[in-house]
Amino acid sequence: MxxxxxxxxxxxxxxxxxxxxxxxxxxxxxxxxxxxxxxxxxxxxxxxxxxxxxxxxxxxxxxxxxxxxxxxxxxxxxxxxxxxxxxxxxxxxxxxxxxxxxxxxxxxxxxxxxxxxxxxxxxxxxxxxxxxxxxxxxxxxxxxxxxxxxxxxxxxxxxxxxxxxxxxxxxxxxxxxxxxxxxxxxxxxxxxxxxxxxxxxxxxxxxxxxxxxxxxxxxxxxxxxxxxxxxxxxxVTTIRVNSIIQQPLDYSIIDEGAHVIVGLAWSGEGQIEEVEISFDKGNTWEAVTLAQDRTKRFAWTEWQYIWKTPSKGTYPIQTRAKDSNGNVQPEREYWNRKGYGYNAIHRIDVKVK
The missing domain is CATH 3.90.420.10 (Oxidoreductase, molybdopterin-binding domain)
Incomplete structure (x- = not known):
């Protein structure tokens, strides 16, 4: 039941x-x-x-x-x-x-x-x-x-x-x-x-x-x-540094006000040192809050950011991660014909009503 x-x-x-x-x-x-x-x-x-x-x-x-x-x-x-x-x-x-x-x-x-x-x-x-x-x-x-x-x-x-x-x-x-x-x-x-x-x-x-x-x-x-x-x-060997946005969903419609944006980041070449977020197509970036247990050296990193929507309209939201070896998510993916290792800067689009 x-x-x-x-x-x-x-x-x-x-x-x-x-x-x-x-x-x-x-x-x-x-x-x-x-x-x-x-x-x-x-x-x-x-x-x-x-x-x-x-x-x-x-x-x-x-x-x-x-x-x-x-x-x-x-x-x-x-x-x-x-x-x-x-x-x-x-x-x-x-x-x-x-x-x-x-x-x-x-x-x-x-x-x-x-x-x-x-x-x-x-x-x-x-x-x-x-x-x-x-x-x-x-x-x-x-x-x-x-x-x-x-x-x-x-x-x-x-x-x-x-x-x-x-x-x-x-x-x-x-x-x-x-x-x-x-x-x-x-x-x-x-x-x-x-x-x-x-x-x-x-x-x-x-x-x-x-x-x-x-x-x-x-x-x-x-x-x-x-x-x-x-x-x-x-x-194909080591996991490339990457981050994803879990919430809100891509092309979702949200109300004006404060919203918690959450996601994950990981890397096979070092621990996650920083995740940044942008709302203006990468012209400016802000640091998010990381939730990490450094004793779990292979684990992914959960993160969150409190976003106070500035006004009604449509917004791109992008994230990029950096690991302890200096690897940063690239602007564009490394294209390959079998489609492995995607790790370009993550992007979603939302509409604020």
Missing amino acids: SDGRVRPHFTTRGLIPEIQETPILFLRGSIYDEGYWFLRNHFQYPDLTSASGNLLIGGAVSKAFVIKLEDLKRLPSQTITVPLICAGNQRAEFRPKVYGEQWEEGAVSQGVWTGVPLKELLSIAGLKEDALEVVFTGEDRGTTPNVDEVVPYERSLPMNKALHPDTLVAYEYNGQPIPYKHGYPLRLIVPNWYGMASVKWLQQITVVDQPYEGPFQTDDYVYYPHPHTDEGKSP
Whole structure:
């Protein structure tokens, strides 16, 4: 029986495989339960078995081994708050437009992940001198363009990122087992990188001595800056500094008076230092109020600004964020033909009546 409360709903971007955009513009708070986590799948959900909790670590190591989920949980663990952001978030805002899921702002969510640092497992296995990258294989699989066979979802990390102490093999989300749709029983969590790196339904970890060239590494999740050539291509990795306005909504009509403008900001290259807001197409900027917990070094930043409308009329509202490494949202997006990494200055328009 309904309790009478009105709740926002997902926007469906695909059914097979399932792709759901979270109603981010209506959500406040730093931790999202599974009911509001966006979904981005490449294939159908995998059929899990009793062996799905067994993780194989092998390749260019001294001692390949299989570890069971219950044994993994006995190893030293770490808990971190991490947002996962689809590399295609805000793809709908690219001009000229590009093909792919037409995400708006809602391919992003945040939660608390608990797991074993990957470096702990690699230490047990013992890396060989020629170890170059670490490949992660999920249980989900299917067909993809330009490949003639069924392939798993699989990606690699360079060794320095694999050995980062905050790269986790996670088994809990918000203090509970990871939900099935989000990677149960094991998921790789790679802070500061776009979500494609955080492989779900993790089945196998393979250390390799040659550059990995799977389809989700060298075709998808690559920046192609030109419409018809591969010249200048580069891999999609670190989350770019960004901010969004959650309320008011774009092209909404509001009354004269005081209004609280709220939003989010994030970056994979440092913590958010500043978010500014403009009402005159960027001629002048004012600082907003940040709500931050500096101990959560990967978490996004909530912000707000009290706006006293000057008069009736139409107004553009823009925001730009700056991180601790000096990265600032650009005026224009970095256009690329697959539509990754959108982070141009955010803008909405409102009418004051």
